[in-house]
Amino acid sequence: xxxxxxxxxxxxxxxxxxxxxxxxxxxxxxxxxxxxxxxxxxxxxxxxxxxxxxxxxxxxxxxxxxxxx
Numbered sequence: 399x400x401x402x403x404x405x406x407x408x409x410x411x412x413x414x415x416x417x418x419x420x421x422x423x424x425x426x427x428x429x430x431x432x433x434x435x436x437x438x439x440x441x442x443x444x445x446x447x448x449x450x451x452x453x454x455x456x457x458x459x460x461x462x463x464x465x466x467x
Contacts, residue, residue, distance in 0.1 A: 402420070403442070405420055406420065406442070406449060410445070410448075417450070418448055418449040419449070419450045419452060420449055420451055420452070421451075421453075422434055422435045422438070422452070422453055423453075424453050424454060424455040424456070424457075433453060435451060435452075435464045436453075436464055438451070438464075439465070443466075451465070452464070
């Protein structure tokens with residue numbers, strides 16, 4: 399999480415008109431019905447105000463944006 403938070407911090411320092419995207423490979427928790435990207439968004443969404451969080455599913459070859467339902 400520290401490296402991800404560091405990436406978010408760097409993205410926040412970019413100019414306002416910059417499109418900011420962070421992509422995470424899909425990783426599901428073995429016991430919870432939540433992926434890493436969903437957990438990160440739920441926990442740190444206050445930092446992601448101007449950042450698009452994407453989740454990449456390499457098995458299904460799909461990309462989805464993680465956001466509020």
